[in-house]
Amino acid sequence: MSLDEELEIIQKNIKLQEDALSIIKMQKEGGRATELAVKQFAAQLYRTQGMEYRVKQDIRITENELNFLLGRYKGAIIRNRPSSPPTASVAAGIPAQMLSNRADILQAEAELKATKAEIAAAKAAFFPSVSITAMAGFNSYDASLLFDPKSFAFNILGGIAAPLFNRNTVKANHKLSLAENKGAFYQFCKTVMNAYHEVNTALTNMDNLEKQHQLNKQEADALNESVKIANDLYIAGYANYLEVITAQKNALEAELNVVHTRQKQQYNNINLYRALGGGWRK
Numbered sequence: 001m002s003l004d005e006e007l008e009i010i011q012k013n014i015k016l017q018e019d020a021l022s023i024i025k026m027q028k029e030g031g032r033a034t035e036l037a038v039k040q041f042a043a044q045l046y047r048t049q050g051m052e053y054r055v056k057q058d059i060r061i062t063e064n065e066l067n068f069l070l071g072r073y074k075g076a077i078i079r080n081r082p083s084s085p086p087t088a089s090v091a092a093g094i095p096a097q098m099l100s101n102r103a104d105i106l107q108a109e110a111e112l113k114a115t116k117a118e119i120a121a122a123k124a125a126f127f128p129s130v131s132i133t134a135m136a137g138f139n140s141y142d143a144s145l146l147f148d149p150k151s152f153a154f155n156i157l158g159g160i161a162a163p164l165f166n167r168n169t170v171k172a173n174h175k176l177s178l179a180e181n182k183g184a185f186y187q188f189c190k191t192v193m194n195a196y197h198e199v200n201t202a203l204t205n206m207d208n209l210e211k212q213h214q215l216n217k218q219e220a221d222a223l224n225e226s227v228k229i230a231n232d233l234y235i236a237g238y239a240n241y242l243e244v245i246t247a248q249k250n251a252l253e254a255e256l257n258v259v260h261t262r263q264k265q266q267y268n269n270i271n272l273y274r275a276l277g278g279g280w281r282k
Contacts, residue, residue, distance in 0.1 A: 009252070098277070206268050216254065223247065
């Protein structure tokens with residue numbers, strides 16, 4: 001959809017540049033413009049036409065990739081452009097318990113259980129105390145809970161009775177089990193912290209991209225107006241052809257920036273969904 005929008009913007013600008021080239025050619029015939037101006041306008045038109053074919057090829061590549069995922073050789077890819085870009089409506093606050101849907105946290109939890117550790121205390125102390133927002137929310141985050149020795153199951157194998165001649169082996173196995181338990185617990189805490197920061201980063205990015213998108217739209221609107229003004233001034237003899245070319249170039253880039261920012265918003269939504277373990281359930 002982003003590529004479709006890019007193509008529309010480029011084709012619109014091609015039409016504007018073709019009109020400008022026609023005007024400059026007529027002015028050259030009337031002695032009001034030079035061949036240099038004609039060549040400059042023509043070069044800009046050729047450049048934009050080249051962009052059109054690049055985007056058309058990108059569209060075809062994307063359609064072929066989607067058809068491949070659908071298990072077919074060819075077929076129309078139906079898409080409808082959203083009426084508005086995504087908003088930061090989910091940034092009000094996300095309970096950290098949602099992180100428990102993530103596959104990597106489920107894996108770390110299973111590995112912790114495999115070492116016969118008591119993770120209930122760790123989860124009870126960690127998850128409910130965190131509310132993830134775009135403002136980080138570190139005021140509700142107690143890092144000391146991650147490394148509290150009370151969360152470890154130090155009594156693993158504590159009740160083992162063994163013959164005296166196996167005492168060293170039993171003690172070694174006991175220490176090994178405790179070490180494995182600690183390692184699994186630290187890995188669990190590390191995985192949860194990483195998930196927390198990924199969600200916080202995505203929420204912050206969502207908020208900043210929304211602001212950037214609004215500013216990009218204002219820039220594009222202003223530059224499109226400048227193109228109209230530059231054309232009128234050029235026809236009236238109050239601006240030179242370089243000002244018109246620069247205005248057209250800047251307007252095209254600004255409009256494409258709007259599309260690219262909207263595309264980044266969509267990608268960020270996907271990253272946030274993935275960071276929250278979207279689709280996974282225990």
